Each structure stands twice: as structure tokens, then as C-alpha cells.
Amino acid sequence: MGLSIQGIQKSFDEKVILDGVTFDVQDGEFVSLIGPSGSGKSTLFGIIGGLLEPEAGDITMAGTSIVNERGHISYMPQQDALFPWRTILDNVVLGQELHGKVDKTQAKEMLEFAGLGDVIYAYPHQLSGGMKQRASFIRALLSPQSVLCLDEPFSALDEFTRLDMQKWLLKTWEAHRQSILFITHSIEEALFLSDKIVILTNSPAKVKEVIDVPFARPRDESLLLTEEFLIWKRKVLDLVAKRAV
């Protein structure tokens, strides 16, 4: 049993941000969290990461509560957050340095697989935006924690790079099958990548709907143009647009 978010309640200065948010991420499941900007998605991540304290509710991982505890999840931020003085190789093993053992052989294999074989010893400023995000994802994958939290990782990239990155992420993830909680505000991205989509309402954030995405894996980009995909996209769009009752 993976990550379970149960009735999380959080407010800042009397303003309720999260109002009883509840959902699960099963082992090996790819779950996307969508909702309007400012709907408290990042606050929820802060709580899962143990940086913020919820007023009520519980978060469990494999049955044990991890509320207010840090270090249980692996994290990929919106900006790549690679350390400028470390080589790409030294960057991707950072998560292992913090928890567990550094395995540079495995790291090199992963970087080769990600098409970063030529830049293993380069520094981040020598890489393009897409390459940096790949390195950042590899760093999250290599970290020993079993659940990955990705905070809008592709929102800073241009349209072309983003599609490439989504395909690449799918391929890499399908080879590793870790549990992923993915924040995005793109419905298309959420449908293309995930097994399950959790739709949040705006201020305060509640879970409005949980959708099981029916598309078979492995998926490729031709899926994006199928009738079925467009029907689902319309369906999710309607759900997001519908006012909370």
C-alpha cells in the first residue's frame, strides 16, 4: 500500500487552503493532481514533504503515519534545482547521498538511458532546459524513497520540449514503475501520463472528483489524437469547469 492522504486540513491566517483533502497513491501508480493555480497544490506537497504541519488529517505510507516527518518522499521541483557546482553525475546521486548509498554505476546507466551519457561530467549551466529537467527527474528516481512527488516539472519548458519530455518520462517511468504524485495544470498532460487524476476545487481545495484513466499502457503520442482521448479531455474539462456545489 503506497501513499495515503486522509482528510488533510490546512489554513493560513484563518483562510482555509486545504479542506479535508483525501486520496490514495497505490504502489506503482501514477497519480496526477490538477486544479487551478493557487488551489493549494504546492501547500499539499509541503505537508506531504513534512515542511508544513496540517491542522487535521493524516498521511500514511505503507500504513505508518509520516505527518510532520521529512525525508519519506523523493521530490522533483518546478525549476530543475540542480546544484551549479556539481557535475550532472554528482547531482543525480544527491538524493542517495542524503538517504542511503551512492551507486554511481547505476547512476551512469540511468543517465545513458536518458540520453545524457555525453554530459555526465558537465555542469548544469552547460545543459539545455529539457536536459536539466531530465537530470532532475533521474535524481528523483535514483533517490531511495518509493514515492516521487513531481511539482509541475515541465511548466517552464516550451511546447515542443514539453511533449518530448512527457514521452520520455512515460518511457522511463514504465521501465521503473515507481509511485508518482504529479502536480500539473495541464489536463492533456494529466490524461496522457497518469493512471488516476485527482481534481481539486479552488479555495478551499477539496477533492472534487477522482478519475480512473482508462488508456492502456504503454502509451505513445498517437493517443493524443484519438477520438477517445478527446472525449476524455472534454469530460475532465467539464468537471474542472463545473462549480463546486
Next chain:
Amino acid sequence: MMKRFMERGWRSVVAILLVIVFWESTVRIFSIEEWLLPTPSAIVRELFAVWPTFYPHLLSTLLLAVLGFLIGALFGLTVAMVLHSFDKVRETIYPFLILSQNIPIIVLAPLLVIWFGFGTLPKFIIITIACFFPITISTLGGLQQTNRELSHYMLMMGASKREMFWKLELPDAIPSILSGLKIAATYSVMAAVVSEWLGAQQGIGVFMTIATSSYKTPRVFVAIIVTMLLSFLFFSVILLIEKLLKRFVVRGGA
């Protein structure tokens, strides 16, 4: 490196040469007495003439400045780390740090001799007071302004306080630490010379005092120019270290 120097440094070299030519010709044209203002050529002549007796003084000051700088740098870095780690201590001590810089060294120096005698201790205290401040202030600034995205990542990943410091805050502060060291390196030579006025056996400061009191102005200038060159040398050493730590300093575009 050499090429870049040729491209950018030539302006400074030409400027210095112009100043020397202007100086030399002015003194000659107005036939200014040597004890009032010697010509650059007279200073160079004096340097060669006095070198055998001057050399031990130079070595002594060099040693004093290097040791003093190292002690000052160590002290400065330690103070910065302590102040960074303990907020309450920082708030309490910070004003005293600034006050420590308002004590005129010329007044403090004789007092230190009264308290600690004519040994090396008061000299090191003076150099440390001069050196630690720029290092502490810039290091502290660097440590307090850690890149927010990187520190958010480290916090989300559950890094401990110690890991935050060694893996993120300290390496991220290296450019600031280096600029503090650069300033301190130039101060240290000056402070060493001043500390020797207090009564030392030898050193550029001693040489300078004797030369001044006997109106041997060219010798005073020899001492001044060597002190300046020494400062410049120290500064260059820190620049070299900066080159070696290039990967911490070069951040590239965002």
C-alpha cells in the same frame, strides 16, 4: 589568461607608466629636494642600494602578514559560522562586530602592548581585528542568502541541518567568502606594517619608522611601494584560489 591580461590590463599598465613619467618629470622640472619627494628613479636606485639590509625586514613582515591573515581568516570564518548557526547569538553579537571596526588601531596598538608586551601576540591581535571583519560579514551574507530553490529541494528531501550546511549553504557561499578574503588579504599587509610600529625587532614597519625619523625619504617610499606590491601579491594569490574554485564561482545564466 595572459591574452586576457593583454586585452584588459594594458590600460592600467599605461596609466601607471604615465603617472611615473609625470612624477619623475615634475620633480625634475621644479627641482624638488629629495628629502621632500624623491623621483621614482631615485626610489628604484635606493631599493637596490638598501636591498641587503631591507630584505630581512621584508621577510619578517611577509611571515607576520601571512600568519596574521591565516589566523584572521580562520577566526572570521568561525565567527561567521557560529553567527549563522545561532540566531540569538547573531542578534546579540552583530553590533559588537561593527563596533570592533570603529576602534582606531593607532590607539588600540599601544594599549595592546601595555596588556600583552612586545611579543607577537598583540601584533596578531591587530591583524586579526583588521582581517576578520570583511570575511565574517561577507561569509555571513553568503550563508544567509542561500539559493531558495535549492534549499527547498533539500528540505523536501529531508536533509538534516548538517547536510544543509555542508552540501548547500557553504558551497553556495564560496563566492562571497572569496570576496571577503580578497579584501582581508590586502588589509593584512597594511595591518602587519602598522603592528610593527609598536616596537618590533624588524619588519617593514620598523624600517619605515627609522627611515622617517632620519628624513631618508627615498627609503620611506621603498617601504611604501614594497608594502603595496605585497598587498597586490596577496590579492593575486586569492584570485588564483578563485580560479581553482571556478566551478563554485561560475554559475552560468539561469
